Amino acid sequence: MADAAGARPARGRSEFGGRGRGRGRGGGRGGGPGGRGARGGKDGKDGKDWQPVTRLGRLVKEGKxxxxxxIYRMSLPIKEAEIIDHFLGPSLKDEVLKIMPVQKQTRAGQRTRFKAFVAVGDGNGHVGxxxxxSKEVATAIRGAITLAKLSxxxxxxxxxxxxxxxxxxVPCKVRLLT
Structure with missing residues (x-):
């Protein structure tokens, strides 16, 4: 007769919560409650539909x-890049000015990251x-384009x-401070 104290739970099952390898009681890292979202793509969305987050974004999407x-006349801060995409759309051009490796010295050696400088404009009086x-060049460029649109x-x-x-x-001297 096996005693209950020495018995081990079945493989993949834990004693507390019964789901195994989770954080107990349904708090795993999946898409359920307490999780961090499912892995992979964009949950079936194609990325074309913009869901505004700010009040200004909602006013722009509604057409008000x-x-x-x-927006500039009311001195409102633009916090969503999609607002710029909405107004300037296909006329907005971006140009990568420079990609520069930067290094940080750590105890284990050097950590290399890439710094991207991007300018965007529509050729009609708007520039950012x-x-x-970032650790990867493509991610740095994508992030710089988003920040350029916001500026x-x-x-x-x-x-x-x-x-x-x-x-x-341009009717004055132009200097770029970074």
Missing amino acids: IQSLEE FGVKC VVPVRRGYWGNKIGKPHT
């Missing part, structure tokens, strides 16, 4: 704000600049020399 100039550092500002244009055509030059 018609242009970026309204973003800098992001898009209107550029006041004027004339240099004579007034022929539309305003086409």
Whole structure:
């Protein structure tokens, strides 16, 4: 006769909670309660549908704000890159200015990360600049593009020399501080 104290639970089952290898009582790392979400893609979403998070984003999606100039006039902070995509859309171009490896000295050696500098603009008076550092180049570029979209500002244009055509030059000295 086997005593109950020495008996071991079946393989894959724990004594507390019965699910095994979890954090007890349904708090595993899956998509259920207490978890950190399911692994893998974007839960079946194609990424095209934008769900606004901020009040400004909801107003833009509902069509109550018609242009970026309204946002700038009210001095509202743009905290979602999709707002810029909504207004500038296909006319927005991005250019990677520089990718630079940066290193941090640790006890175990050097840790290399990549810093990406990106400029975005629509060629019609809106420009933004973003800098992001990441372990992978592609992630750094993607993050820098998002930050550049969040920092898009209107550029006041004027004339240099004579007034022929539309305003086409920047009427002051330009310096970029990073």
